[in-house]
Amino acid sequence: MSGPEAPDLAAAAVSGGADIVELGFPFSDPLADGPVIRRAAERALAAGMRTRACLECLAATRDKVDVPLVPMTYSSLLEAYGWERFAVDARAAGASSLIVADLPVDARPDLERVQLVAPTSTDERIGLAAERTDGWLYLVTVAGTTGARAELSPALAPLVQRTRRLTDVPLYAGFGISTPEQAAAAADLADGVVVGSAALVAAENGAAALESFVAQLRSAIA
């Protein structure tokens, strides 16, 4: 989540072995997020992390790490900032791509972004998402919001199967992956794993704790 500590936390995650860092731009009413990310967003907004401050945070993070940086946010911020203007300014600040959690694949085809597909997605929509996605496809493992689950969702395997039949783009699985064991299981199926809420929780204990958590995930999926 964007904030004063984000650049250091991103650097710690990369030291721990992260290949890509998603940076949340907080929104007041995040429909796709469970309690951990929602609370992190509330704290960030209370600390003044409006769009411009988030772009500055992105630029500061860009100075610290070499991996791809992907802002993750909601349509309302782009609507207010200007859709094209946001895309341009985010790239200028160092974004490699963009995720907009409440923008379905058939909306705004001209906005380059990482597309998401879910276990409920039809083959047709998966095909369209694969065609339009910027770099990789985000496989949402559960019907649900972000947030830790006890076990890896059984919906992931069939989703990966269906998606692989339709496209060759890299598939990264996310939502509900919080332990090294779950990450390993997800990595057996997909090409990569995305860990959000669990990383935020680890980061509450500081950069070193985050680095160590990411390192555990890294060695589990190696």
Add this chain to the structure above:
Amino acid sequence: MTAGLYGAYGGRYVPETLVPALDALERGWESALADASFRAELDLLGERYVGRPTPLYETERFAPAGKRILLKREDLCHTGAHKINNALGQILLAARLGKGRIVAETGAGQHGVATATVCARFGLECVVYMGSEDMRRQHPNVERMRLLGAEVQAVEFGTKTLKEATSEAIRDWIANVETTYYLIGSCVGPHPYPSIVRELQAVIGREARRQVLETVARLPDAVVACVGGGSNAIGLFAGFLEDEEVEIVGVEAAGAASLSSGRPAVLHGARSSVLADEDGQVLDAHSISAGLDYPGVGPEHASLRDSGRARYVTATDQEALAAFHRLAETEGILPALEPAHALARALDLDADLILVGLSGRGDKDLAEVLGS
């Protein structure tokens, strides 16, 4: 996206997970509309279970001299408000879609009560999300929902009112989309919800138009309704939008005036006029009436405002309270605080024959009124 647009408003801004469910909802709705037996069943339930048609009542003592004010008495519907019109239609739709579990959000509790009511009538599991602040100020409705067999989930974060309750209902739907139908309470949300709710509430306006022509032999100069999410208003307005000589006036709470003081933003799945800051962050709304205490509004209202077909004004908490007392003491009717806002503006509107939507009764508001 081109579907579900009212001018530049509306659309479908939801996580991909919900898209198949919204597509299924749209197909189910189109199929229901084309099915004469769906409409027949709904009309029969409207008559026998809700108490339709509701009266159009001309006030005797409420209106200032020289003015005539007529009230469309949705307060006389079963459950005490217009919300039942929408809940009934959507529960039939949920049954057609084979869903056994219903989730809903509620502000003042009237939509929650209407949903719990139809779930009891049709034997479906019911979960209603309500902000803990709203639960406090509309407690009789909480008790009603529980007596009707619904589970009322308190939402304890943010403003603890309708905005957060709506987000939680949507999150629940995302998590349980295979088994669950989201019974939205107003003409808001992702397409096709705004058009479904409008069509189900349009019975208000169609009836009112027929009734005013029968009893007064002319159309009203103006049609006035309160606007929170906007469902009773869009339902009433739907009867008169084609009558160019009829002025259409929506009344928002002054502290929750999405149409008067808002800007384009995306909230709860739709682009509409929202109380939001310049970064698109949604602001807190403030109204004495829980049903108007919502920073968004239905996208069709935003479009009607922009086209000039309807205009939207505001009333303060104090004006609503004064109108409440006036209607109580001159006509023997206790209105809900929400339509009291419409009554307040009807009193000073420059028109001779005014039709006001009395969207609900005020039993739920006694504590608020007595405490003010």
